[in-house]
Amino acid sequence: MNKVYKVLAIDDENDILDLLQYNLAKEGYEVKVANNGKRGIEIAKDFVPDVILLDIMMPGIDGVETCRQLRENTKLANSFIVFLTARAEEYSEIAAFDNGADDYIIKPIKPRALMSRIAALLRRDIKDTDTSNSSRVVIGDLIIDRSSYIVHKGDQQISLPKKEFELLYYLATNPNKVYNRDELLASIWGTDVYVLSRTVDVHIRKVREKVGEELIQTIKGVGYKFNNV
Secondary structure: OOOOOOEEEEEOOHHHHHHHHHHHHOOOOEEEEOOHHHHHHHHHHHHHOEEEOOOOOOOOOOOHHHHHHHHHHHHHOOOOOEEEEEOOOOHHHHHHHHOOEEEEEOOOOOOOHHHHHHHHHHHHHOOOHHHHOOOOEEEEEEEOOOOOOOEEEEEEEEEEEHHHHHHHHHHOOOOOOOOOOOHHHHHHHHOOOOOOHHHHHHHHHHHHHHHOOOEEEEEEEEEEEEOOO
């Protein structure tokens, strides 16, 4: 029996929520909606969606803050967060990825194109799950467990958002090899999702803050490598 994926749409425009709910349900998704960030966070805690569609411009808690709070919930570590917004400025996109977004889509977008983007994310998730037979990487006092998406460093347990974890895991399974930004974008975000190359820098910075500056080295003018120390 095929898994029924769950999608939560958060937007303050009811017309957009109705459109999303109709098209997602037609594609076979289980759908819930919320018309503000606070309500969306509450629903997500129990619903635990596979994909969260999120607007930026909302009253009360805006989309970026909503994303940050969602990423603090370890139950949602494997949820994809996709911004669907009219805000096309680069700083808005950077803020979204800085707070844990997986994709950033500019409105308006045709429903079929959106369904294709969501399906691409979920296909990638299935592929990652199927190819993760070697699920643990142990380097010194660092343990990266792919089966639980949990990192241990010494006695400390560290929870990372999905893309930060995947970036760390990918670099750690290929230690001392230098990757440029385009290679990391293609490997972690895939070719179906358009994101800025600076997104890699943001995620590297966040991973370093959590697991240690010394583990990931910047090779100036080239890219990044994991130091197998």
